[in-house]
Amino acid sequence: MTDLTHLSALEIAKAITQKKYSALEITQAFLARVKKLNPNLNAFLKITEKEALTKAKQIDQKVKSGKKLGRLAAVPLAVKDIYLTEGIETTAGSKVLKGYLPQYSSTVYQRLMDEDAILFGKTNTDCFAFGVSTENSGFGPTHNPWDQNRVPGGSSGGSAAAVAANLVPVALGTDTGGSIRQPASLCGISGLKPTYGRNSRYGITAMASSFDCPGPFARTVADLALLTSISAGQDPNDSTTSPVSVPNYPDLLQKTNLKGLKIGLPKEFFDPSADKKVLQSVQDAAHWFKSHGAILKEVSVPDPCLAVAIYYILVPCEISANMARYDGLRFGQTKKDHQDLLSYYLETRGAFMEPEMKRRIMIGTYALSAGYFDAYYIKASKARTLFKQDYQKLLKEFDVLLAPVSPITAWKIGEKVNDPLKMYLMDIYTNSVNITGLPSLALPCQFDDLPIGFQLIGNYFEEAKLFSLGHQYQQETDYHLKTAPL
């Protein structure tokens, strides 16, 4: 009998429409795997079994009565726990929000649910998405399905691990500094960081509002295209969503001609300090495109070490502003014994916020405080302009840029937790894209015991081109089909 948990979202939706399987069969198959493997992986913080079974039965009822089905009919979906889900506990991976039951849902999640996706649960993340390994979660780390002693990457590590372990075919994450691409790469799956403003941020706990990009994980690029065609587009509740029209990405998967396609290889991203196997595997991926007619050329981009500095100034600044609103009065955990409002704030925030929250809030507060504002915030915002200009210039000449996602493969849990700077530097190949707001698609290109991934960086709102390149690559390679030994 076919193992249903190997099916992609497209295959599931099609099988349901053709009545090959029932929504209940699909749901039960994936749920059984979740229950078996999640205790070891800690990918899900909450499993919504009851809700999933109820929705599966509703979908089967729809099939029976001949009603029109959504494009994600019975597709199991995992959602990073920073997406608000009405009536379902949302902790953002932090003790601060333990027990919080949101009164409304995030736009991106709701759009997928409206197409008959089935929520399987909320996935682990670094607290409020502050991290690169999921070890900053208030509820324990997630384990990489390829080697359970290693991190899955982060911050969307729970979602990435869930897809890599076939607990679900698709999941939602957010990429503020690499938090979709890096865990996708470390777990051997595909993930999209869309253009800033392509997907609505509404109903997602705010990290850095001028950077945050919600986006999908899947094993195949074709599934990412399907999800993005549903989730993307303007949202009256997020004024930074773009009016640029959303093409039907699944129709465009074969459209970009590889012959004559210009691919830039940023030499700063192929720095010899990175893992040799990573560099070699990504070069091999570039040569696959060359063997299909693309033109490769080495190019120069602004120093990625500067990107880390700009990112870790501006993002904590925005974090400190966003987190300043947390008072424990309207929702979340709160300290009961206090003398006055000030001591109440100090104690409530001091008691429940995880160390990484405190670090980032303090870096931001420091950089925004009197005397330092120009030297840090304004200086970094100006340098951000230079990054944007340089990348735009390059993307006038080149269709895409191709680069590694992470300088190394998945590292051991606990190895870097005491050195925040070392952790921040794990973002070295991802931060530049977030500073500029460009889209980038990450996908696997090798498995040397552990997965290795590469990214394709495109021009603003050119997700269709990235999907097409990634899809054509996956049509002829099988890295994305490899399953973690569990």
Added chain:
Amino acid sequence: MLKSSLDLKTLRHVARLARLSLTPQEEKLFLSQLSSVLDYFEILKKVNTDKVNPTYQVTDLENVFRFDQPQPSLNSKQALSTANSTRSGYLKVPKIFKK
């Protein structure tokens, strides 16, 4: 311009501005960790940003407006459902002034 290597006094000041009470252990840990992060920012010095405008929004959207019309929203009971302490349909907050 950039001044790095945080001292304890500044750290305490920043923590208070950020409304965070820290334990002595946290103070010690964060002092060294945040100092090395701030030191790293020094590399920005080598970027010439004279005559460069800052970027705050990357997709060049400006002045996004909507019609000021009432929309369906949460009622007071729903809005207060997550609050820790309420009274007569309002949030109850700690005393602001000491007696």
